[in-house]
Amino acid sequence: MKKSMTKYYKERLVEEEASLAELEKKNSTTSNIRLFAIIAGAVLLYFLFKTSAIIAFGAILGILTGFYFLVRYHESIQEKVELKKVLIDVLRNELEVCTGGKNKYAEGTDFYDEKHDYTADLDVFGNFSLFHLTNRAKTRLGQKKLANAFLETHKSEIIQKRQAASKELLGKTIWRQCFQASLFELSGSSVTELSTLGEPPAIKLEGLIKYYAFLKWIFVGGVAAVFYFYGVTNGMIALFGLLALNYSLVGINKKVTEPYFNKIKGLSRDMAKYKTATQLVLEENWETELLKNAQGLLPVDGKNPIEEFQLISTKIDMKNNQFASFFLYAFSPFDLVQLVKLRGWVKKNPSFFEEIFECLGTFEQFASVATLAFNRPDWTFPELNDDANVSVNAVEIGHPLMPESVSNSYVLSPQNRLSLITGSNMSGKSTFLRTLGSNILLAYAGAPVFAERFALNSEIKLFAYMRIKDSLEQNSSTFKAEIDRIKILLEAMNIEPKALLLVDEMLRGTNSEDKLKGSIAFLERVIKSNSYALVATHDLRMTDIADKYPESSKNYFFEYDAKDGELTFDYKLKPGICESFNASELLRSVGLDV
Structure with a gap:
């Protein structure tokens, strides 16, 4: 894809640069004609004033009128030159974007709202964002x-x-x-x-x-x-x-x-x-x-x-x-x-x-x-449906901001309203949540998505709980911020018929026992509502919920491979529970004895 689009924009640039050269040649010729007209007009008026002031005065009007139309013609050529130069800049920008460079259009940082239901968590605005990718x-x-x-x-x-x-x-x-x-x-x-x-x-x-x-x-x-x-x-x-x-x-x-x-x-x-x-x-x-x-x-x-x-x-x-x-x-x-x-x-x-x-x-x-x-000719426009049996059906879905990302397939349905995702650090849990959320947002905008096939029930309403941070300005701790976000999610489950909650390691701001109790209570609430949730966690005890409610919840995991002290990740989503974690190995790699 990248090679074909790069080739296209390079060819367009060659074509438009050749067209610009022709216009600049015409512009230069017209500029010389204007200069000649000024000199010739001045000489003519000099001799006419010697002959008759009345004739000279009439000639002034004629010369000014002719010069006016010449100037207008020259300006029209200059406009074409300027527009052609800008078109070349547009094509260069697209070439830059297709080769991994930065888009020159606005990043949309002024639309950023930390308190929005999902935009801060899903990189919707700002540098390296969905808005900047599209705008x-x-x-x-x-x-x-x-x-x-x-x-x-x-x-x-x-x-x-x-x-x-x-x-x-x-x-x-x-x-x-x-x-x-x-x-x-x-x-x-x-x-x-x-x-x-x-x-x-x-x-x-x-x-x-x-x-x-x-x-x-x-x-x-x-x-x-x-x-x-x-x-x-x-x-x-x-x-x-x-x-x-x-x-x-x-x-x-x-x-x-x-x-x-x-x-x-x-x-x-x-x-x-x-x-x-x-x-x-x-x-x-x-x-x-x-x-x-x-x-x-x-x-x-x-x-x-x-x-x-x-x-x-x-x-x-x-x-x-x-x-x-x-x-x-x-x-x-x-x-x-x-x-x-x-x-x-x-x-x-x-x-x-x-x-x-x-x-x-x-x-x-x-x-x-x-x-x-x-x-992105390899992306596809999503299929929209009101099928109650399938809310999201994604085949080989990838993250739209990561062109080389590993793709996965996933189905969100009444039989899988709650997905527990376990895995080691850096294995791809958070990225997968953002992958699903980002593509749903592209679908909202009428845009193509990074997938081979993507079917979506348009009644899905997104909510995210991923990047939680404290606020000195509002005198709010991390845990208080988490409680506030949980409250929003609980209200969404009560109000929205098809709320989709993307949750990454909830209640990280408290002790492990309270964290587990709160997390299980939250999962129970999801099951009892009509909502959907993908919950990423390191706590394997939470995966028992799938045994308790097998008709509406499933376990998934990401794994890694350790060989000769090197950790490798395939970033593939698999059904089941993660059995190995890498935190200790990562800590040892930086010099801690664990």
Whole structure:
């Protein structure tokens, strides 16, 4: 698997790097043409001014118009160059991930909750986590949607819809990579800034500014007439008079406009990314329900509102260019005109940003899952059922965060509601519990699982009791933390119809006798409820529960082999009870006489 995916991404990189070289060549040529146009235009104007100021003034307008379109064409090429570079970065990231490197996307540490039912125990968030393995979302909402898929139990109908969306995107590899690239360099704050942008402030003489699109041609025509009838000197006076008027209108509104302009400063860059992403979404015909619904949040008729917003915000950013601002203010109080347009845009599209982020977040969520599925072609999408006789049927299941892990098969059913797992230290007990739990969480998200076959009853609700630690901040001992977690599990058994409890060496914070009594009482409660539990332990006395309740509990074990002082583990789950432990040998290996 790793070799085939590595080969694929290397070939894609060669292909896209060749395409980038062609675009950069075109970009360089266009840049030279721009330089030539500036020089040629300046020379032409020099000779025209010697001939006629009126002709020269008309030529200025013509040259500026032509240069504007040349600049726009050059910018479109530059956008393609930048997008291609980002696409190459996306492919390099996937190559890095497939060769065991670190994913550049967010780890989801801000979703970590130590008190959650299972996320701290099953490595759901943070470095080397399920979220980090899967995440390809850049917007905050996309990350939140993916996180929520791991955080909550879902009915089979919802999971099946998620699988369908993920599979549809799995079949659109190039589209998915381009979509990732469109948002890859998104600044994290832009979503927050846009969602809290609010309506632009009201300005003085707004009624006049609204008509400036029409008035500016009258003013420009008047200036041109002065040049024609009264000569260059008077024409220049008229031109600077128009500039003074426009700058005055800007000046009297500066107190209210400047804070707002600072708020949206630089957003045009991210708007370009959102525009590209939404265009990609709109260009496709989506078949699955979740993707069609997400696409439906975007406008399909008329001009894309995000394109309008980007155009306005780009123009507002242009005012910070001193050279460009002279020409812009020669015709109108430029930024005020754009602000009025922005006010109109906000009134016309009051909930647009909420809808666009909902759409893009949904596509990011399922593009993340689809990328995981693409990178792991040997994994399988789980089968979902409501069969009361089988809750989990896993064939050759492995840990999703350990690509080279040893796989095992396991069935969780009414005949095996309680599994006692014994074994020596480092033999694989805890890893097996996490293996089962992690794959169930991937199934919740509509993702493939690390197994040859994986059938799941979607009513299963996970709870874990594995990493218990004290808290100085909360003045809580390890034993108190264990008692608190046991209370949660007992409540879950009372409330949840199909609670699945993953328990690793319970009550380790007390003496062995109380530990045994408490553990047996807990196991008895599991048997008497409708819950399921996998309990890892070193205490063989707990395995007697399987003899007492053979119709609903079983013993399993992991073992090791000692040869010439070396310990080896096969990490294979076997039915029965472990008969050998290695703690003494491990202690002797570090110098203790035991």
